[in-house]
Amino acid sequence: MSRLLAPNDEPSMYTINPLPQPEAPPEPPVQAPPGQVMLADGTFAELEGRALDELQQLQYEQERKFAAAIMACPAGSHQRGLVVGQAYDTVCGILAAQQFAAGQTDAPLIMGFDQRYTQLVLRLLEKQIAGGMGRPHLFEIGYGSGALLKEVRAHGHTVGGIEVSSTMRDQAAAEIGERYAKDLLLGDFREVQPDDVEKRPTVIFWNDVLEHLGPDEVQSFVDHAHKLLAPGGVLVTITPNWLLRPSDVTAVFHPPRTQACGLHLKEYRLKEVARLLRRAGFRRIATPLFATHGRLVTLAGGGRLVKQLLEPALDKLPVKYARLLCRGWAMSITLATKRRK
Known part of the structure; x- marks a missing residue:
């Protein structure tokens, strides 16, 4: 079993760390975005008062720098783990500031939920x-x-x-x-x-x-x-x-x-x-058969092999139609089943 953090331990990206459990109010308020974030070069940037387009530019610059820093670290290294953790703390802080700048102040930061x-x-x-x-x-x-x-x-x-x-x-x-x-x-x-x-x-x-x-x-x-x-x-x-x-x-x-x-x-x-x-x-590796606005329809393998064969041809279509078919055929989703013993 992995070592759990003791109260006085310093956390690291490579420690499995259950959260502390202080009592919390039933309906916690939405957290405000951080006032500043640490950048890829180790300096800090203030977020408060920045316009949405400024925050997007900052995100773009920092994602590029953090991506380069991540890949510069050896695979599986403690150093890469620390950079990854800081990258997502920084970017999540910028995204939360973007949400507030766009006037969405009454909801938590939710990414990719469907x-x-x-x-x-x-x-x-x-x-x-x-x-x-x-x-x-x-x-x-x-x-x-x-x-x-x-x-x-x-x-x-x-x-x-x-x-x-x-x-x-x-x-x-x-x-x-x-x-x-x-x-x-x-x-x-x-x-x-x-x-x-x-x-x-x-x-x-x-x-x-x-x-x-x-x-x-x-x-x-x-x-x-x-x-x-x-x-x-x-x-x-x-x-x-x-x-x-x-x-x-x-x-x-x-x-x-x-x-x-x-x-x-x-x-x-x-x-x-x-x-x-x-x-x-x-x-067994499948995809949903197709996706509608309200549901992912699954049936057997979902035509995965056919979709794989069609991928290169779809990329030759106009972008609008390639994306429409890609999303409609749920080509971004796989369901992989482990063998029963």
């Missing part, structure tokens, strides 16, 4: 119950503000997860409730062992995480997800398909089909995601 993903996860958990897997358990890699975990827990399922940003961890603790904070870990997912979680996850979910990992480390994350999953469990991977590039802050300043140069360190084709999953040992 009710269709909640519905998908709930259907998977209910299917596992019906299939005799016992009480299922959801584990989210990169839980952010905790929005998904909160909704799934409200349906009676046990949940947990891990985050690299202490800023988002604190927000998730306020959102999901301090009673459940012990299941919100902080650190490197690859250090999570079965004894660190309430029970072996039957569903592992990660949304907008894969593209933020160094390409030289990504296989180790997928391998560990396979290892941690219970037999018969499902890994749900959501990562913006390469056809939608760029899907990070690069899109604010550059045209479509530009390579991302922010914290999306690599944006993947469906074929590349499937290869990562297959190498990790997953038995």
